Amino acid sequence: MxxxxxxxxxxxxxxxxxxxxxxxxxxxxxxxxNPVTGKKQHINLTHQQEIELGLECAPDMAARFGGLYSNTDIKNKVKVIGQKLVAVRQVSKSPYQFDFHILADSQMVNTFSFPGGQIFITRGLLKLLKTDDEIAIILSHEIGHVMGRHTTEKLSGFDILEKFKDSTHVITNYSPNQINSYITDLLKITFDSEEESEADELALKYMVEAGYNPKAFPEILEKLSGKSEIPGAEDFLNRHPVPENRIENLKSTIIKYHKRK
CATH class of the missing domain: 1.20.5 (Single alpha-helices involved in coiled-coils or other helix-helix interfaces)
Structure with a gap:
């Protein structure tokens, strides 16, 4: 017994x-x-799956914000700046296919990056950026999120990505409902202080290597964080929180970069 x-x-x-x-x-x-950050991440997707999913969703993303901005000169300017940034050594060696889009929405002040390299900036935010350096700041920060795979890691537990479990092949032709769900989930994402700090660090590195001046980075964040009243800026701040130490850390890092020169 x-x-x-x-x-x-x-x-x-x-x-x-x-x-x-x-x-x-x-x-x-x-x-x-992640070879860029040296961190282990809980991620279901391969790099190629990230790219395919981003490309599939890009047209629907644009449709949600009134389509793409039609001014050819401004579109070309943003793409040229973006391509200079992704030509830097670390980014150019990545498997990602970067492209840069201006959303026609002039009321929303925000920027988004899809896993795989599709990056969007709203017309509302672009209007606030006066120089190529300022545009480069926003784009390089989003490149930092892509390289850090921050969005992919956050979305790995969401329903649409469950189909990729134990899968290494690329699946295309997503249903409209899947694409809609994925974009909705992506738009809900907010980054934490560690992810923002990591994206900032990478952004400064890419900007300096591409020949842009990062000194305006903290100034833009101060402007968007409410010290000057900007309609629509709450959208940006909900996604990219700006605590005081983030701005101070940026200033310190920029000083270090200039001392190396």
Whole structure:
């Protein structure tokens, strides 16, 4: 009798250990090392799946914000600045396919990046940027989020990405409902202080290497953070919070970059 109880107890313990081991193995199977940040991230997608999903969603993303801005000169300016930034050594060696789009919405002040390299800036935010350096600041920050795979990591638990579990091949032709759900989830994302700091650090690195002056970076954040009343800026701040230490950290990092020159 006692022997049977011990046997059942031992069997139960063994089953629990097996379940725990399987869970750990599955977790690490879906954990990827980011060569840019050196961090391990819990991500379901391959780089190619990120690219394909972003490309599929880009037209619907534009449609949500009144389409793409039609001014050819301004569109070309943003694309040229963006391409200079992604030509820097670290970004150019990545597998991502970057492209830069201006959303026609002139009321919203915001910027978005899809995993894989599709980057959007609203006309409302672009109107506030007076120089190429200021445009480069916003674009390079979003490039930093892509390279840091911040959005991909946040979305890895969402329903649309469940189909990629244990999958290495590319799946295209998403249904309209899947695309709509993915964009909706992406637009809800807010970045935490660690992700913002990481994107800032990468942004400064890319700007300096591309030949842009990052000194206006903290000034833009101060402007958007409410020290001057900007209609629509709350959209930007909800997505990219600007605590006081973020601005101070930026100023310190910029000084370090200038000392290296």
């Amino acid at each position: 006692l022997s049977n109880q011990i046997r059942k107890y031992t069997t139960g313990i063994i089953l629990i250990v097996i379940v725990v081991l399987i869970s750990v193995l599955l977790f690490f199977r879906k954990t990827q090392l």
